[in-house]
Amino acid sequence: DIQMTQSPSSLSASVGDRLTITCRASQSISTYLNWYQHKPGKAPQLLIYAASTLQSGVPSRFSGSGSGTDFTLTISSLQPEDFATYYCQQSYTMPYSFGQGTKLQIK
Amino acid sequence: QLQVVQSGTEVKKPGSSVKVSCKASGGTFSMYAISWVRQAPRQGLEWMGGIIPISGTRNYAQKFQGRVTITADESTSTVYMELSGLGSGDTAVYYCAITTSLQVYGDTVRDYGMDVWGLGTTVTVSS
Numbered sequence: 001d002i003q004m005t006q007s008p009s010s011l012s013a014s015v016g017d018r019l020t021i022t023c024r025a026s027q028s029i030s031t032y033l034n035w036y037q038h039k040p041g042k043a044p045q046l047l048i049y050a051a052s053t054l055q056s057g058v059p060s061r062f063s064g065s066g067s068g069t070d071f072t073l074t075i076s077s078l079q080p081e082d083f084a085t086y087y088c089q090q091s092y093t094m095p096y097s098f099g100q101g102t103k104l105q106i107k
Numbered sequence: 108q109l110q111v112v113q114s115g116t117e118v119k120k121p122g123s124s125v126k127v128s129c130k131a132s133g134g135t136f137s138m139y140a141i142s143w144v145r146q147a148p149r150q151g152l153e154w155m156g157g158i159i160p161i162s163g164t165r166n167y168a169q170k171f172q173g174r175v176t177i178t179a180d181e182s183t184s185t186v187y188m189e190l191s192g193l194g195s196g197d198t199a200v201y202y203c204a205i206t207t208s209l210q211v212y213g214d215t216v217r218d219y220g221m222d223v224w225g226l227g228t229t230v231t232v233s234s
Contacts, residue, residue, distance in 0.1 A: 095169065
């Protein structure tokens, strides 16, 4: 099974900051890498699929890159509504798997 | 527009089973991949298993092999997840998550992310 490792596990930042979260797969997954935002009490939301394609309705300050085993999620200018937990997930092959999550907190 | 409705909160005894449902409306159910994802208290998201009705594909995470069964009733556009041998570690919110951007070529599946999610079903395991 493919293991997904995210870093950091938590992060403190301020409104307006630029930040990057990384995700590494235990084997090549081409670009079958998705990013989700999850807020307490709500369903997770797909932000980016296929490593770099923005899901419809997601603000352009979110971007993704990478292929093979190494991927990044970047938020160009943090907004108050962005404080949440972010997960990467591989959909290259079942069983699918998530990273352990990155909790983004207000500094 | 595709929407999903999950069944309601469950409270179960240790050792028992739970069956959670996910009913889809407004889309072509059999053409999607439907996954079950759970989040235990203070834990991350965990993919449990999934089904692709049009291809008959069914797959489970190794952690849940032998305890979880996912089935689909295409006549009612409903997917079920049954988890047996419940323990306190199974207390969690269980989400149904659907991939609508899916390509299936024989045994090859190209899945472009889980874009429609249910609101979650809380399962509490307690004696």
